[in-house]
Amino acid sequence: MAEPIIRAQQVEKYYAQPSENRIQVISPTDLSIQTGEIVALLGPSGSGKSTLLRMLAGLSRPSGGEVYWHGAPIETAKINVSIVFQSFALFPWLTVMENVEAPLKARGMAATERRERSEKILDTVGLDGFEAAFPKELSGGMRQRVGFARALVVEPEVLFMDEPFSALDVLTAENLRSELLELWQKKTIPTQAIFLVTHNIEEAVLLADRIIVLGRNPGHVRTDFRVATLAHPRDRKAPAFTQIVDYIYKVLTRPDVMPDMPKLKAGRPVRDQRQMRYEMLPHARPGGIAGLLELAIDFGGRTDIYRLADELAFEIDDLLPIVDAAQLLGFLRVEEGDVVITPTGREFAESEILRQKELFREAALEHVLLLRQISRALRSKSDRTVPEEFFLDMLDEQFSDEETQRQLETAINWGRYAELFDYDASRRRFTLPEEEETAKSVVEEGGAE
Amino acid sequence: MSGLFKARYTLSRSQVLERTWPFVLDLGVAAGLLACFYAVLLIARYWMSGAVPEVVISLRPGILPVYAFYSVVRIGVAYLLSLLFAVGYGYVAAYNPRVEALMIATLDILQSIPVLSFLPALMLAMMALVPSRQLGIEMGAILLIFTGQVWNMAFSFYASLKSIPRELREACTINRFSAWQRLWQLELPFSAIGLIWNSMVSVAGGWFFLMICEMFPVGDKNFRLPGLGSYLQTAANEGNTRAMVYGLVTVGVIIVLTDQLIWRPMIAWSDKFKFENVESGDRVTSPILFALRRSNVLATLSRRTLIPLSEKIYHDLAYRREHQQKTPVKAADERRNTLLTAVVGLALVMMVIAAAFHALLLLKNIHAAEIVLLLKGAAATFLRVNVSLLIAMAWTVPVGVAIGFNPRLSKIAQPIAQIAASFPATALFPVVLLGLMKLGAGLGIGSIALMLLGTQWYVLFNVIAGALAVPSDLREVADVFHFNRWQRWKTVILPGIFPYLITGLVTASGGAWNASIAAEYFSLKGQTLMTLGLGAQISQATYQGRFSVLLLATIIMALMVVTINRLVWRRLYKLAETKYRLDA
Incomplete structure (x- = not known):
């Protein structure tokens, strides 16, 4: 197999405590992102999904292990990635155009070229005519379109998405998802791989070629399997679809047992959750x-x-x-x-x-x-x-x-x-x-x- | 046919409108630029002249515009310095975890030290630094105002930097923003609103101090700077009521103009930096801002200068980063860096200790009797500060709540309270004192009145803001269940305004301590009035050039303010932040 774009080798994250013990957020984990795939990362809250994404994107340095970008350590490599954020993370004081131009400005691109590229990408994501608007004048869905435009304008090799649709209503999210899938499949965007963090199982099964499910305390990979057998656009009602959804539900609701996934290879062995003295109280009333x-x-x-x-x-x-x-x-x-x-x-x-x-x-x-x-x-x-x-x-x-x-x-x-x-x-x-x-x-x- | 004509007519008419307006505006802007040029010339010529410590202050009304101009320039320069310093200080503190705690603690203490105590030392130092020039005295005055207004701004900027949402920061990092781009596109916009409101408070504080430090004696030297403060003081000394009225009117005009020409447009402009997801209905409007936004000259100027400049900066920054080899920091380098920091830090600490030791040596030659007197004075001033706070609270809480609960009234009263708070109380001192003395009150009571004058407005507009923030459903609950007056105050109003009241009182308390220096010792109609108090002792020590007493008195005052802050205000603040928060 060719060298993956991103390869994480035994990366882990912990926070040192004043006392001897440290808090392990993610236990040593191997992970890679290959060319041409959409990877979805699922897991309960507190399993370190976002932390893992940030380590892979080079935003956060792992406490141990190393992330490689085309085989070179990520600190020394010239990486080209973008992130679409859950909260959109737009600058409310900049117009839509200025928001999209900002990353190009950071790369020192000349004003005319910058404008041209931004216009083009705004056109692609369907924001034609909104160049001079401020984000606060737009609806949530439109705002996330700006978020996508800003992420895509630099033509990232890997596009990271941190729960990009979870702040949107169901219909808007559905709409944006299918548009993104269309851009990806028609190769309108030169992006080589997409890494999606989500808590929505259906969303993961709808979009991903590969799904990774994390467990918590500390975060670790429970299962990592390919969904490539399902062709796009995927039908939620298809038995194969619901089978996968059910399987993931089982993995998520049974932290101590690994359910069988006959056609797919099973995940790594799971550590015992009851090693801890206190059980994690679920935050329910x-x-x-x-x-x-x-x-x-x-x-x-x-x-x-x-x-x-x-x-x-x-x-x-x-x-x-x-x-x-x-x-x-x-x-x-x-x-x-x-x-x-x-x-x-x-x-x-x-x-x-x-x-x-x-x-x-x-x-x-x-x-x-x-x-x-x-x-x-x-x-x-x-x-x-x-x-x-x-x-x-x-x-x-x-x-x-x-x-x-x-x-x-x-x-x-x-x-x-x-x-x-x-x-x-x-x-x-x-x-x-x-x-x-x-x-x-x-x-x-x-x-x- | 006629329809067509009409259309064309309205079209051309609108074009005329479009054209004439900006043209008139442009003329105005051009005139403004010319005026700026001349003003710089004027200031430079005056500052570079030989030192004239005994400037004769004329009481001619005709000279007032010139004096006003000098005062405004002092405030302006001090403010710009403060802004730069505040941004620098806040930035360093927020991004260097090693020094962060120390820098913030320093800020907290510096905020509490009575600025006016520094006046003589600062003046003498500046005179020594720039011996034969007027610039020396000017720099002294400017530095003093600077020390009075910089801390809250620095703190505001620091606090804003610390509260930037994580995802926005990550958006900057992932998109490889340079520090420069991050400053202009994230950090400054995010902190703009806080900085502007704090700037208003700071500039008001600046006027307060300027009124005093434009004219004051140290030992046998008498420093005078031509300006509004010295004009008013001279008028008070000579008992020239007419001149005092002229002076006060001028101060009032300047305050109102600053509010209308600078702060209101700034606040209206800063609306776009509000970090909110929905558009809010109620916003400040400013015709000046509207006009400036439409000005052709300004737009062209920015297109020709600022934009190409910033393009070049962005381009160079990106080029430099692209051609910089990414190399991991070597352990040896890191060790050398740590060593260097340690050495420099140690040297700094040694210097500070040595200086502090020398300063403490000064305290040797103070008699025990004087120390007792200082402590008595401290007690008296403490009492006065608290009485003034109580009086302020007694009237501002009911009035502020009444205003805040009545939207129509608050629309009128809030800007007035804002202007009243900006009006330097020190300018009013002589007038109020004259009035009080006619009524037979001494400076003991008079100084309380003066403290009140300087600080009550902070309490008032905070209470108004608090009352406005009490959710209407809470008030409706009180109506529905027929709460009686006491219940209403105890369960709805007081808890609702509590965080705001505390904010107002903290500011007022600091202001009152500072005001005591000016209020407890006053020369009026050629005679010097003073009463027992720490402030009076500081002023007197300044006047007599007794630096050891000055130092001790300052230390006592600073200690008291810091202690009260730690023991009382900080706890109340915490309570306000936790128990009485409405938005949690």
Whole structure:
């Protein structure tokens, strides 16, 4: 096989901590981008998709390993890449024309040539007549067209896209996707490869020749397979299409098991997620979990996640944490890409609020180490208060600062709902709720008599 | 036929309109350019003349335009210096993690030091530097104003740089922007709005200090610079009410003109730098900006000079980078660099320590009695500053909230408050003092009035802004549930304006400390009035040329301001940022 355009060899990313441990974001990974392919990178949030993209594009230096550009280390190579950003990243104070001209200006191109090239690319992406407009005057879809024009005007060898369609509404995104595919297939643009980060499984299957799925904690490649058997334009209803979509769903929802993909080669062996002392709490609210369970009952207790997401008009990234949370609490099981409600889950969904809280409390204490610890610590202390820092320090060992905060937030959210404890935000400490304390003391007094 | 004629008529008519307007404008612009040329000539001739420390200040009204011009030039030069410095300082601090913390801490302390204490030392140093020229005194005054206005601008620029969204930065990197292009297309536009608002505050501060430092005595030397400040002070000394009124009117006219000709167009122009995704309906408009945008001369000028120049710069930068070998930094080079930094850093630290030691030696010959007096003074000034803050709060909070909740009123009142805040309180001091003395009040009370005069506006317009920012649905909640007045204030209004109130009070507190130097010690009608206070002690030490007392008093004041900032304001700020944030 010819030398790939970009080859990453054992690249990894970690952040050194003041203490001995470091936070591993991406474990050593091999990856390459070949000429003529669209590669889609999928993965749950926190799996380091964007970080990997930035290392490949030369924006971020890997903590270990090396990225090669046509065989030469990327620091010394002359690379020609562009990025299309999720937030568009346009300069609001420059006109559409000036935005597109800016990269050419950076390359020292003369004014007339610059103008000519920009006009041409604006024409290609369908922005004819908008040269003098400011980005804030345009709709989201038009703005991302400017983003595409700015990325394509330098005729990049590799085009990177970081969730380029996720800030757009469904129709606009669909439209832009097919236009991009057309430019690519008709070779209107001289780009040699496209690298797309997305959380939308269908989008990946629609566009990509090759799909890579990442797992998290730390980020690693779960599976890397070719979709080249499907011809463009791809039909979402075709069995082969839905098969691939289902397969990816399974990979994403079952972090501990590798489902079979008969026709495709399997990914690398997967490391054990339960090595960690704390399970990663999915950032879902109790109300959301209850809602999901009720919906699952409406579907007869078993339904396809894919269908559920569709029903709710949810992006899978928004739905997955709720499914994960329900699964963690033992309210749901995920089988073959289907969610199946458990007896406790059913009872939870059908109970009134106080009973719900009780069930939630039991489930949380049984399955969530952090909540168990907080609860125990509170009960063992005479003043019935524990400072937040106590748990922050323990979580810090395992999660990044940001994730630690989010973990704690979720734990507080769940704990408050379950009435396991109260949280005093101004003094940053956990306390036991008063009712329980008095109830307990009554019991104790009664016992003493 | 007639239709055709009419069409042609309107066409030609519109063409005439299109043509005449810009032409008149161009004449105006050309005249402006000529005037600039002459002004530079005038200033140069005056600055390069021999030193005339005892300039005689004339009280003729006819001389006022010239004096006003001199004062404006001082402010302008100081402001430009501040802008350059602020951008440089903010840039270095934001991009050099090694020195970032130190630079920001320095900024914080420098912001708190009473600028006026530096006046004598600065003047004497500048006189020594440029001995026989008027330029020396001028530079002293300009540098003083500079030190008064630069810090908040530097901080604003730094904060803006730090808050640029990551994806915009990445867009610059991936598209290989040079530092130059990034500065002009990302960093400056992104920070423009903050810089402009801070510039307004800074220039207002500049006027405040200019009024004082154009005329002041140090030991046996009497420094005078012809300008509005010296005019007003001379008028006050002589008790010439008519001249005082002339002077004040001139100051007022300049403030209003600056607001209309510079700040409003700037604010209207900066609207395009708003980092927002939707177009906002309400915006400042400025006819001046509109006119400038349509001027042919300016457009041609820019097409002929600025644009080719920038093209050349971009081209050269790209050429240089293309022909630069990309080589990874060698470890040995890196080590040598670190070593060099360490050596230079060490030398700097040694120099600073030596200088600080010498300065502290000065403090040796201060009697214990004087120290006690200074501490008493500090307590008195502390009391005055806080009383002035309380009074300011007592009237600005209800008034500001009333204005902010009434959109029609706020449209009128906000620009007025803005202008009032820009009006240098120091210019009003003599008038207010004369009035108070007629009522039988001493300088003890008078100085509180003066502090109030200088600082209440910051509180007022921050409260107005806060009241405007209280979401209407919160107010509707209060209406629906029939909150009584107390409940309404406690649960809706006060928490809503809290972050803004704190911002206003911090600014006002700093201003009041600085004002104490000018307010507690004043010469009026040929006699010197003073009261017990740290500010008065600083002024008196300046007047008597007692540098050791001056130094100690300055240190005490700086320490107090920094301590209060750390202990009180910073905590309240944090509270405002977390608990009382409305947009979270």
